[in-house]
Amino acid sequence: MVDNRFLELKKISKTYPGVKALDEVNMDICQGEIHALVGENGAGKSTLIKILAGAEIPDPGGGIYIDGEAVSFSHPLESLRRRIAVTYQDLSLFPNLSVVENITISRQIEEGAWRLDWEVMTDTARDALARLDLNIGLNTKLADLSLANQQLVAITRALVHDARLLILDEPTSTLSHEEVNALFRVIETLKHEGMSVLFISHKLDEVFAIADRITVLRDGQHVGTYPRTDLDEAKLISLMVGRDIRFAHYERLEPGPPLLNVKGLHKRGHFAGISFTLHEGEILGLTGLVGAGRTEVAQAIFGQIIPDGGQLFLHGEKVNIDSTNQAVKAGIAYIPESRQTQGLFLGKTLADNLSVIRLDSLVNRFGLIRRDELKSYVQNWIKKLAIRPPYPEMVIDQFSGGNQQKTILAKWLAYEPKVLIVDEPTNGIDVGAKSEIHQLLRDLAGQGMGIIMISSELPEVIAVCDRILVMRRGRIAAEFDKDTATQEKIMNVAILGNNAQRSVS
Ligand SMILES: Nc1ncnc2c1ncn2[C@@H]1O[C@H](COP(=O)(O)OP(=O)(O)OP(=O)(O)O)[C@@H](O)[C@H]1O
Numbered sequence: 001m002v003d004n005r006f007l008e009l010k011k012i013s014k015t016y017p018g019v020k021a022l023d024e025v026n027m028d029i030c031q032g033e034i035h036a037l038v039g040e041n042g043a044g045k046s047t048l049i050k051i052l053a054g055a056e057i058p059d060p061g062g063g064i065y066i067d068g069e070a071v072s073f074s075h076p077l078e079s080l081r082r083r084i085a086v087t088y089q090d091l092s093l094f095p096n097l098s099v100v101e102n103i104t105i106s107r108q109i110e111e112g113a114w115r116l117d118w119e120v121m122t123d124t125a126r127d128a129l130a131r132l133d134l135n136i137g138l139n140t141k142l143a144d145l146s147l148a149n150q151q152l153v154a155i156t157r158a159l160v161h162d163a164r165l166l167i168l169d170e171p172t173s174t175l176s177h178e179e180v181n182a183l184f185r186v187i188e189t190l191k192h193e194g195m196s197v198l199f200i201s202h203k204l205d206e207v208f209a210i211a212d213r214i215t216v217l218r219d220g221q222h223v224g225t226y227p228r229t230d231l232d233e234a235k236l237i238s239l240m241v242g243r244d245i246r247f248a249h250y251e252r253l254e255p256g257p258p259l260l261n262v263k264g265l266h267k268r269g270h271f272a273g274i275s276f277t278l279h280e281g282e283i284l285g286l287t288g289l290v291g292a293g294r295t296e297v298a299q300a301i302f303g304q305i306i307p308d309g310g311q312l313f314l315h316g317e318k319v320n321i322d323s324t325n326q327a328v329k330a331g332i333a334y335i336p337e338s339r340q341t342q343g344l345f346l347g348k349t350l351a352d353n354l355s356v357i358r359l360d361s362l363v364n365r366f367g368l369i370r371r372d373e374l375k376s377y378v379q380n381w382i383k384k385l386a387i388r389p390p391y392p393e394m395v396i397d398q399f400s401g402g403n404q405q406k407t408i409l410a411k412w413l414a415y416e417p418k419v420l421i422v423d424e425p426t427n428g429i430d431v432g433a434k435s436e437i438h439q440l441l442r443d444l445a446g447q448g449m450g451i452i453m454i455s456s457e458l459p460e461v462i463a464v465c466d467r468i469l470v471m472r473r474g475r476i477a478a479e480f481d482k483d484t485a486t487q488e489k490i491m492n493v494a495i496l497g498n499n500a501q502r503s504v505s
């Protein structure tokens with residue numbers, strides 16, 4: 001391989017109070033390569049990226065070199081001047097401005113333009129979008145775009161900034177299959193133009209599909225950087241977690257009597273003809289492309305959106321659910337797809353966040369919190385979901401993205417509803433912790449809970465669910481049994497609508 005390394009990190013460390021997030025990490029980026037950064041939740045991936053972005057300052061003792069020259073960034077603008085562009089999950093775009101403005105405004109500001117030249121801006125944005133073969137309306141307000149397109153706008157902006165390195169922190173975690181493909185096409189184009197891309201992902205199939213080299217971090221240390229062709233998935237996992245992990249085969253009991261009956265649920269423009277039965281002790285998978293209507297159906301069952309028609313029966317009795325309050329009273333809980341800090345009390349500790357929902361049961365009749373019980377309750381959930389680091393008194397803001405997700409999940413799982421709907425429960429969660437969450441869901445089902453699991457990750461759906469419904473364009477297009485479901489069959493239905501073999505129940 002030609003040595004075209006242009007960026008080097010040497011002995012980069014970052015210490016937070018009590019945590020060494022990075023410990024003398026060495027790595028380099030070559031020009032025109034796609035480089036994946038992987039590791040368990042809390043391994044230090046986001047911290048490394050923040051340092052490259054000038055958003056965090058590393059400990060003294062290490063160095064960043066560009067073309068052999070030592071550089072230091074103490075502000076995001078400084079790394080942008082060195083042509084390093086970062087898009088975080090929140091994308092830092094301007095929702096009320098147009099696509100043109102979002103793509104070009106920071107460039108204009110950086111160049112010190114004393115007035116905005118609308119014509120130049122439009123031309124620049126149009127060219128950049130065309131170079132990436134993107135079909136996004138120039139004058140559309142950003143807020144009116146899908147999340148996927150907003151992300152593509154953020155990437156187009158990096159192109160306009162003439163970035164040498166584009167950094168993406170979990171860019172695919174909220175994208176559908178088709179959107180991921182579109183993003184990857186754009187990344188490949190950038191690569192052919194000589195740009196380098198560094199991205200973080202927990203989805204190893206994606207890493208193998210697109211990365212030229214893969215860097216593995218574990219507990220803040222650099223395990224190694226490998227050409228993709230030197231690794232396979234099993235090898236990579238053992239490098240990440242230091243042990244072998246396989247998707248376990250879960251003990252499944254015969255599902256019990258019908259618990260929730262959904263009959264003919266429909267809402268104009270969203271979904272129609274939704275009928276199915278969820279049994280006690282059953283995990284029912286609800287899959288399909290993002291946008292197929294899965295989340296809307298869940299929200300309708302949970303009273304968050306009111307359907308135009310249809311009926312719900314719990315234990316055979318008709319229930320009217322017009323509000324989330326009624327749903328909760330009836331014993332239905334819905335854990336929405338969590339994005340970053342949504343659903344957390346920022347500034348509060350891990351213990352506070354974990355216990356907030358069960359506080360009533362942890363208070364004695366004098367209104368005092370039973371400290372010992374609270375403590376063991378919190379410890380128990382930290383252990384169950386392997387939350388790292390296991391410090392109840394640490395402020396939630398200081399946990400890594402994946403550990404924040406686990407906290408949100410734990411908070412709701414503790415609620416012990418009869419019917420639990422989880423939406424993409426393992427999004428952003430590492431491969432080791434994933435199997436712990438799967439086991440937990442199986443355990444809850446084993447206690448009689450009925451669970452609807454919305455997930456786009458087919459290996460997960462197949463490993464965990466008893467039955468799988470595939471939605472396509474607002475309808476249930478097929479139903480599979482755990483023994484007959486394969487990824488291929490499910491994808492076929494989800495994308496093409498083939499193979500419709502639903503036995504209406
Ligand atoms: N502001 C902070 N204060 C204290 N500790 C922090 C802070 N930010 C991160 N950490 C700690 O640094 C470590 C690395 O966190 P980082 O966010 O880099 O992990 P990550 O690899 O991105 O994980 P994930 O996959 O969960 O997003 C974790 O132990 C985290 O708790």
Ligand SMILES: [Mg+2]
Pocket residue numbers: 045046047400401402
């Ligand atoms: Mg992270």
